[in-house]
Amino acid sequence: MKINGEIWIVAEQVKGNLKEVSYELLGKAKELAVKDGFPVTAVVMGSGIGALPADLIAHGADKVILIDAPRLLLYQNDIYALVLENLIRKYSPGIVLFSASYSCSELSATVGAKLRTGVAAHSIDLYYNEQGELVQVVPAFGGRVLGEIFCPLTRPIIASIKPGVFKKQAKDTARQGEIIEEPAAGLEHYQSPLKAVTVVQEHLSGVPLEDAEIVLAGGWGVGSAEVWQLLEKLAQSLHGAVGCTRPALDEGWAKGEHELIGVSGKTIRPKVYIGFGISGATHHVVGIKDSGVVINVNNDPNSPVFQISDYGVAADVKELLPKLLEKIEEAK
Numbered sequence: 001m002k003i004n005g006e007i008w009i010v011a012e013q014v015k016g017n018l019k020e021v022s023y024e025l026l027g028k029a030k031e032l033a034v035k036d037g038f039p040v041t042a043v044v045m046g047s048g049i050g051a052l053p054a055d056l057i058a059h060g061a062d063k064v065i066l067i068d069a070p071r072l073l074l075y076q077n078d079i080y081a082l083v084l085e086n087l088i089r090k091y092s093p094g095i096v097l098f099s100a101s102y103s104c105s106e107l108s109a110t111v112g113a114k115l116r117t118g119v120a121a122h123s124i125d126l127y128y129n130e131q132g133e134l135v136q137v138v139p140a141f142g143g144r145v146l147g148e149i150f151c152p153l154t155r156p157i158i159a160s161i162k163p164g165v166f167k168k169q170a171k172d173t174a175r176q177g178e179i180i181e182e183p184a185a186g187l188e189h190y191q192s193p194l195k196a197v198t199v200v201q202e203h204l205s206g207v208p209l210e211d212a213e214i215v216l217a218g219g220w221g222v223g224s225a226e227v228w229q230l231l232e233k234l235a236q237s238l239h240g241a242v243g244c245t246r247p248a249l250d251e252g253w254a255k256g257e258h259e260l261i262g263v264s265g266k267t268i269r270p271k272v273y274i275g276f277g278i279s280g281a282t283h284h285v286v287g288i289k290d291s292g293v294v295i296n297v298n299n300d301p302n303s304p305v306f307q308i309s310d311y312g313v314a315a316d317v318k319e320l321l322p323k324l325l326e327k328i329e330e331a332k
Protein backbone atom coordinates (compact mmCIF):
# COMPACT_ATOMS: atom_id res chain seq x y z
CA MET A 1 0.00 0.00 0.00
CA LYS A 2 1.47 3.34 -1.05
CA ILE A 3 1.72 6.25 1.32
CA ASN A 4 -1.31 8.49 1.25
CA GLY A 5 -1.07 11.38 3.65
CA GLU A 6 1.32 13.93 5.03
CA ILE A 7 4.69 13.24 6.58
CA TRP A 8 4.79 14.39 10.18
CA ILE A 9 7.68 14.76 12.52
CA VAL A 10 7.18 15.06 16.25
CA ALA A 11 9.58 17.78 17.34
CA GLU A 12 11.25 17.23 20.69
CA GLN A 13 11.75 20.14 23.03
CA VAL A 14 13.00 20.43 26.59
CA LYS A 15 12.35 23.60 28.57
CA GLY A 16 11.37 25.44 25.38
CA ASN A 17 14.52 24.45 23.47
CA LEU A 18 14.20 22.26 20.41
CA LYS A 19 16.54 19.30 20.32
CA GLU A 20 18.83 19.05 17.29
CA VAL A 21 17.21 15.76 16.31
CA SER A 22 13.98 17.66 15.49
CA TYR A 23 15.82 19.46 12.68
CA GLU A 24 17.39 16.17 11.54
CA LEU A 25 13.95 14.56 11.27
CA LEU A 26 12.77 17.54 9.23
CA GLY A 27 15.75 17.10 6.89
CA LYS A 28 14.81 13.46 6.21
CA ALA A 29 11.09 14.24 5.94
CA LYS A 30 11.84 16.90 3.29
CA GLU A 31 13.85 14.35 1.33
CA LEU A 32 10.94 11.87 1.43
CA ALA A 33 8.42 14.59 0.60
CA VAL A 34 10.21 15.45 -2.66
CA LYS A 35 9.17 12.00 -3.85
CA ASP A 36 5.57 11.88 -2.62
CA GLY A 37 4.71 15.56 -2.93
CA PHE A 38 3.05 15.88 0.49
CA PRO A 39 3.87 18.80 2.77
CA VAL A 40 6.03 18.21 5.82
CA THR A 41 4.31 18.95 9.09
CA ALA A 42 6.03 19.33 12.45
CA VAL A 43 4.03 18.76 15.62
CA VAL A 44 5.34 20.51 18.69
CA MET A 45 3.87 20.11 22.16
CA GLY A 46 4.63 21.90 25.40
CA SER A 47 3.76 24.98 27.41
CA GLY A 48 4.95 28.50 26.60
CA ILE A 49 6.51 27.36 23.32
CA GLY A 50 4.96 29.88 20.93
CA ALA A 51 8.37 30.79 19.46
CA LEU A 52 9.20 27.30 18.27
CA PRO A 53 7.05 27.02 15.09
CA ALA A 54 9.05 29.76 13.32
CA ASP A 55 12.26 27.85 14.00
CA LEU A 56 10.76 24.62 12.68
CA ILE A 57 9.59 26.38 9.51
CA ALA A 58 13.07 27.86 9.04
CA HIS A 59 14.44 24.30 9.19
CA GLY A 60 12.07 22.90 6.56
CA ALA A 61 8.56 22.43 8.01
CA ASP A 62 5.78 23.49 5.60
CA LYS A 63 3.23 23.40 8.42
CA VAL A 64 3.53 23.35 12.18
CA ILE A 65 0.83 22.08 14.51
CA LEU A 66 1.37 23.81 17.84
CA ILE A 67 -0.22 22.42 20.98
CA ASP A 68 0.61 24.81 23.79
CA ALA A 69 -1.08 23.93 27.07
CA PRO A 70 -0.06 24.13 30.76
CA ARG A 71 -0.49 20.37 31.26
CA LEU A 72 2.15 19.76 28.57
CA LEU A 73 4.86 21.69 30.43
CA LEU A 74 6.80 18.51 31.26
CA TYR A 75 6.90 15.38 29.14
CA GLN A 76 4.65 12.72 30.62
CA ASN A 77 4.01 9.59 28.60
CA ASP A 78 0.27 9.07 29.17
CA ILE A 79 -0.63 12.73 28.63
CA TYR A 80 1.51 13.31 25.54
CA ALA A 81 0.39 9.99 24.00
CA LEU A 82 -3.30 10.78 24.50
CA VAL A 83 -3.00 14.20 22.87
CA LEU A 84 -0.96 12.85 19.96
CA GLU A 85 -3.32 9.92 19.43
CA ASN A 86 -6.27 12.31 19.10
CA LEU A 87 -4.33 14.60 16.79
CA ILE A 88 -3.30 11.73 14.50
CA ARG A 89 -6.88 10.42 14.41
CA LYS A 90 -8.06 13.89 13.37
CA TYR A 91 -5.56 14.51 10.54
CA SER A 92 -4.63 10.94 9.39
CA PRO A 93 -0.99 11.53 8.38
CA GLY A 94 0.72 8.83 6.30
CA ILE A 95 4.02 8.76 8.20
CA VAL A 96 4.98 9.99 11.67
CA LEU A 97 8.66 10.24 12.59
CA PHE A 98 9.89 10.47 16.18
CA SER A 99 13.33 10.83 17.69
CA ALA A 100 14.60 7.62 19.29
CA SER A 101 15.59 9.49 22.45
CA TYR A 102 14.50 7.86 25.71
CA SER A 103 11.27 9.80 26.02
CA CYS A 104 10.31 9.76 22.33
CA SER A 105 11.12 6.04 21.97
CA GLU A 106 8.61 5.45 24.73
CA LEU A 107 6.13 7.94 23.25
CA SER A 108 6.28 6.48 19.73
CA ALA A 109 5.68 2.96 21.07
CA THR A 110 2.71 4.08 23.18
CA VAL A 111 1.14 6.03 20.31
CA GLY A 112 1.72 3.10 17.91
CA ALA A 113 0.02 0.71 20.34
CA LYS A 114 -2.94 3.06 20.84
CA LEU A 115 -3.40 3.40 17.07
CA ARG A 116 -2.70 -0.30 16.47
CA THR A 117 -0.11 0.47 13.83
CA GLY A 118 3.50 -0.57 13.26
CA VAL A 119 6.52 1.15 14.82
CA ALA A 120 10.02 0.61 13.42
CA ALA A 121 12.15 1.47 16.43
CA HIS A 122 15.71 2.81 16.08
CA SER A 123 15.62 3.00 12.27
CA ILE A 124 18.89 3.95 10.64
CA ASP A 125 17.48 4.76 7.20
CA LEU A 126 14.16 5.41 5.47
CA TYR A 127 13.53 5.39 1.74
CA TYR A 128 10.87 4.58 -0.85
CA ASN A 129 11.35 1.44 -2.91
CA GLU A 130 10.37 1.14 -6.57
CA GLN A 131 6.81 0.20 -5.59
CA GLY A 132 6.53 3.45 -3.65
CA GLU A 133 6.48 1.72 -0.25
CA LEU A 134 8.41 3.14 2.67
CA VAL A 135 11.33 0.92 3.65
CA GLN A 136 12.47 1.33 7.25
CA VAL A 137 15.96 -0.03 7.82
CA VAL A 138 16.60 -1.46 11.29
CA PRO A 139 19.61 -3.55 12.44
CA ALA A 140 18.50 -7.03 13.50
CA PHE A 141 19.86 -10.32 14.87
CA GLY A 142 22.66 -8.84 16.92
CA GLY A 143 23.40 -6.34 14.18
CA ARG A 144 24.52 -8.99 11.73
CA VAL A 145 21.80 -8.10 9.24
CA LEU A 146 19.90 -4.99 8.32
CA GLY A 147 16.17 -5.65 8.40
CA GLU A 148 13.86 -3.93 5.93
CA ILE A 149 10.62 -3.19 7.72
CA PHE A 150 7.38 -2.50 5.84
CA CYS A 151 4.06 -1.44 7.27
CA PRO A 152 1.65 -2.45 4.49
CA LEU A 153 -1.70 -2.65 6.26
CA THR A 154 -2.01 0.14 8.79
CA ARG A 155 -1.49 3.89 8.89
CA PRO A 156 0.27 5.96 9.93
CA ILE A 157 3.64 4.33 9.55
CA ILE A 158 5.64 5.22 12.66
CA ALA A 159 9.42 5.18 12.88
CA SER A 160 11.84 6.37 15.53
CA ILE A 161 15.30 7.53 14.52
CA LYS A 162 18.39 8.03 16.67
CA PRO A 163 19.74 11.56 17.07
CA GLY A 164 22.65 12.18 14.72
CA VAL A 165 21.62 9.71 12.00
CA PHE A 166 20.15 12.21 9.52
CA LYS A 167 21.45 15.60 8.51
CA LYS A 168 19.50 18.78 9.10
CA GLN A 169 18.83 21.32 6.35
CA ALA A 170 20.43 24.74 6.46
CA LYS A 171 18.31 27.26 8.38
CA ASP A 172 16.40 29.70 6.16
CA THR A 173 14.61 32.37 8.16
CA ALA A 174 12.89 33.63 4.97
CA ARG A 175 10.88 30.39 4.63
CA GLN A 176 7.14 30.74 5.03
CA GLY A 177 4.85 28.13 6.52
CA GLU A 178 1.46 27.64 8.07
CA ILE A 179 1.01 27.48 11.84
CA ILE A 180 -2.06 25.63 13.12
CA GLU A 181 -2.92 25.91 16.80
CA GLU A 182 -4.69 22.91 18.25
CA PRO A 183 -6.03 22.31 21.76
CA ALA A 184 -4.65 19.45 23.87
CA ALA A 185 -7.61 17.28 22.90
CA GLY A 186 -8.50 14.42 25.21
CA LEU A 187 -7.16 15.94 28.42
CA GLU A 188 -10.43 17.61 29.48
CA HIS A 189 -11.68 14.57 31.37
CA TYR A 190 -8.39 12.74 31.83
CA GLN A 191 -6.95 12.43 35.31
CA SER A 192 -3.46 11.01 35.18
CA PRO A 193 -2.28 8.64 37.93
CA LEU A 194 1.20 10.14 37.39
CA LYS A 195 2.68 13.54 37.96
CA ALA A 196 5.91 14.68 36.29
CA VAL A 197 7.65 16.91 38.81
CA THR A 198 10.80 18.21 37.15
CA VAL A 199 13.36 17.62 34.42
CA VAL A 200 16.88 17.14 35.71
CA GLN A 201 19.81 17.77 33.40
CA GLU A 202 22.77 15.58 34.24
CA HIS A 203 26.11 17.41 34.10
CA LEU A 204 28.85 15.03 33.13
CA SER A 205 32.56 15.65 33.36
CA GLY A 206 34.94 15.42 30.41
CA VAL A 207 34.41 16.08 26.71
CA PRO A 208 30.88 15.05 25.59
CA LEU A 209 31.11 12.11 23.22
CA GLU A 210 29.11 13.79 20.46
CA ASP A 211 31.34 16.91 20.48
CA ALA A 212 34.72 15.19 20.75
CA GLU A 213 37.17 15.32 17.84
CA ILE A 214 38.88 12.16 19.08
CA VAL A 215 36.91 9.21 20.44
CA LEU A 216 38.48 6.15 22.02
CA ALA A 217 35.90 3.37 22.20
CA GLY A 218 36.29 0.16 24.13
CA GLY A 219 34.56 -3.16 23.65
CA TRP A 220 34.37 -6.53 25.34
CA GLY A 221 37.95 -7.25 24.23
CA VAL A 222 39.30 -4.67 26.70
CA GLY A 223 38.77 -7.47 29.18
CA SER A 224 38.86 -5.81 32.62
CA ALA A 225 38.17 -2.67 34.61
CA GLU A 226 41.94 -2.20 35.09
CA VAL A 227 42.63 -2.09 31.35
CA TRP A 228 39.56 0.15 30.91
CA GLN A 229 41.23 2.68 33.19
CA LEU A 230 44.20 2.79 30.81
CA LEU A 231 41.78 3.53 27.97
CA GLU A 232 40.30 6.42 29.97
CA LYS A 233 43.78 7.73 30.78
CA LEU A 234 44.75 7.64 27.11
CA ALA A 235 41.56 9.48 26.13
CA GLN A 236 42.33 12.12 28.72
CA SER A 237 45.87 12.66 27.49
CA LEU A 238 44.61 13.01 23.89
CA HIS A 239 41.78 15.38 24.98
CA GLY A 240 39.34 12.86 23.61
CA ALA A 241 36.17 11.21 24.88
CA VAL A 242 35.54 7.61 25.85
CA GLY A 243 32.85 5.57 24.11
CA CYS A 244 31.81 1.96 24.54
CA THR A 245 29.93 -0.99 23.11
CA ARG A 246 27.00 -2.68 24.83
CA PRO A 247 29.07 -5.50 26.43
CA ALA A 248 31.56 -2.99 27.90
CA LEU A 249 28.64 -1.13 29.43
CA ASP A 250 27.04 -4.32 30.74
CA GLU A 251 30.36 -5.30 32.35
CA GLY A 252 30.28 -2.03 34.27
CA TRP A 253 33.58 -0.77 32.82
CA ALA A 254 32.08 2.21 31.02
CA LYS A 255 30.66 5.02 33.15
CA GLY A 256 27.10 4.86 31.84
CA GLU A 257 24.66 4.83 28.94
CA HIS A 258 25.94 8.27 27.87
CA GLU A 259 29.10 6.52 26.62
CA LEU A 260 27.27 3.94 24.49
CA ILE A 261 27.79 4.28 20.74
CA GLY A 262 25.43 2.71 18.24
CA VAL A 263 21.85 2.08 17.44
CA SER A 264 20.72 2.24 21.08
CA GLY A 265 23.38 4.79 21.98
CA LYS A 266 24.87 7.84 20.35
CA THR A 267 25.74 8.58 16.73
CA ILE A 268 29.10 10.33 16.57
CA ARG A 269 31.19 12.04 13.90
CA PRO A 270 34.66 12.53 15.41
CA LYS A 271 37.69 13.33 13.27
CA VAL A 272 39.39 10.23 14.66
CA TYR A 273 37.76 7.12 16.14
CA ILE A 274 39.94 4.43 17.71
CA GLY A 275 38.23 1.19 18.72
CA PHE A 276 39.85 -1.25 21.17
CA GLY A 277 38.61 -4.85 21.36
CA ILE A 278 35.49 -4.24 19.28
CA SER A 279 34.16 -6.78 16.76
CA GLY A 280 32.38 -4.31 14.45
CA ALA A 281 28.77 -5.40 14.91
CA THR A 282 26.34 -3.30 12.86
CA HIS A 283 24.56 -2.16 16.04
CA HIS A 284 27.77 -0.38 17.03
CA VAL A 285 29.12 0.58 13.60
CA VAL A 286 26.02 2.52 12.54
CA GLY A 287 26.92 4.97 15.29
CA ILE A 288 30.33 5.78 13.77
CA LYS A 289 29.67 5.57 10.03
CA ASP A 290 30.29 9.28 9.41
CA SER A 291 33.52 9.44 11.45
CA GLY A 292 36.72 10.72 9.84
CA VAL A 293 39.59 8.28 10.26
CA VAL A 294 38.58 4.93 11.77
CA ILE A 295 41.28 2.87 13.51
CA ASN A 296 40.67 -0.45 15.24
CA VAL A 297 42.80 -2.63 17.51
CA ASN A 298 41.83 -6.28 17.68
CA ASN A 299 43.82 -9.42 18.56
CA ASP A 300 42.06 -11.37 15.80
CA PRO A 301 43.72 -10.47 12.46
CA ASN A 302 40.61 -11.72 10.65
CA SER A 303 38.18 -9.69 12.70
CA PRO A 304 35.38 -8.18 10.56
CA VAL A 305 36.06 -4.86 12.28
CA PHE A 306 39.07 -4.36 10.00
CA GLN A 307 36.72 -4.25 6.99
CA ILE A 308 35.20 -1.01 8.24
CA SER A 309 38.53 0.49 9.37
CA ASP A 310 40.92 2.85 7.60
CA TYR A 311 43.75 1.45 9.72
CA GLY A 312 43.86 -1.81 11.64
CA VAL A 313 46.22 -2.95 14.39
CA ALA A 314 46.28 -6.68 15.11
CA ALA A 315 47.36 -6.61 18.74
CA ASP A 316 46.32 -7.42 22.27
CA VAL A 317 44.70 -4.38 23.87
CA LYS A 318 46.24 -5.24 27.27
CA GLU A 319 49.71 -5.02 25.82
CA LEU A 320 49.19 -2.14 23.41
CA LEU A 321 47.46 0.35 25.72
CA PRO A 322 50.32 0.72 28.26
CA LYS A 323 52.81 1.15 25.41
CA LEU A 324 50.67 3.78 23.72
CA LEU A 325 50.33 5.70 26.98
CA GLU A 326 54.07 5.58 27.54
CA LYS A 327 54.82 6.84 24.01
CA ILE A 328 52.32 9.68 24.25
CA GLU A 329 53.68 10.81 27.61
CA GLU A 330 57.21 10.68 26.17
CA ALA A 331 56.15 12.76 23.17
CA LYS A 332 54.66 15.38 25.49
Ligand SMILES: Cc1cc2nc3c(=O)[nH]c(=O)nc-3n(C[C@H](O)[C@H](O)[C@H](O)COP(=O)(O)OP(=O)(O)OC[C@H]3O[C@@H](n4cnc5c(N)ncnc54)[C@H](O)[C@@H]3O)c2cc1C
Binds near residue numbers: 244245261281315
Ligand atom coordinates in the same frame (compact mmCIF):
# COMPACT_ATOMS: atom_id res chain seq x y z
C1 LIG B 1 18.54 -4.46 19.74
C2 LIG B 1 20.01 -4.39 19.98
C3 LIG B 1 20.60 -3.15 20.08
C4 LIG B 1 21.98 -3.05 20.29
N1 LIG B 1 22.54 -1.81 20.37
C5 LIG B 1 23.87 -1.69 20.51
C6 LIG B 1 24.50 -0.42 20.52
O1 LIG B 1 23.86 0.62 20.43
N2 LIG B 1 25.83 -0.36 20.63
C7 LIG B 1 26.62 -1.49 20.73
O2 LIG B 1 27.83 -1.36 20.81
N3 LIG B 1 26.05 -2.70 20.73
C8 LIG B 1 24.71 -2.83 20.62
N4 LIG B 1 24.15 -4.08 20.61
C9 LIG B 1 25.06 -5.25 20.77
C10 LIG B 1 25.74 -5.59 19.46
O3 LIG B 1 24.89 -6.37 18.66
C11 LIG B 1 27.05 -6.35 19.69
O4 LIG B 1 26.78 -7.49 20.46
C12 LIG B 1 28.11 -5.52 20.37
O5 LIG B 1 28.32 -4.29 19.68
C13 LIG B 1 29.43 -6.27 20.41
O6 LIG B 1 30.31 -5.59 21.28
P1 LIG B 1 31.86 -5.85 21.28
O7 LIG B 1 32.39 -5.60 19.90
O8 LIG B 1 32.44 -5.08 22.41
O9 LIG B 1 31.98 -7.39 21.72
P2 LIG B 1 32.29 -8.68 20.88
O10 LIG B 1 31.41 -8.80 19.71
O11 LIG B 1 32.31 -9.81 21.86
O12 LIG B 1 33.76 -8.44 20.33
C14 LIG B 1 34.90 -8.39 21.12
C15 LIG B 1 36.09 -8.25 20.18
O13 LIG B 1 37.24 -8.07 20.95
C16 LIG B 1 38.30 -8.82 20.40
N5 LIG B 1 39.22 -9.13 21.50
C17 LIG B 1 39.07 -10.04 22.50
N6 LIG B 1 40.13 -9.97 23.36
C18 LIG B 1 40.96 -9.02 22.87
C19 LIG B 1 42.20 -8.49 23.29
N7 LIG B 1 42.81 -8.92 24.42
N8 LIG B 1 42.77 -7.52 22.54
C20 LIG B 1 42.19 -7.06 21.40
N9 LIG B 1 41.00 -7.51 20.95
C21 LIG B 1 40.39 -8.48 21.67
C22 LIG B 1 37.64 -10.04 19.79
O14 LIG B 1 38.44 -10.57 18.75
C23 LIG B 1 36.32 -9.46 19.31
O15 LIG B 1 36.43 -9.06 17.96
C24 LIG B 1 22.79 -4.22 20.42
C25 LIG B 1 22.17 -5.46 20.31
C26 LIG B 1 20.81 -5.56 20.11
C27 LIG B 1 20.19 -6.91 20.01
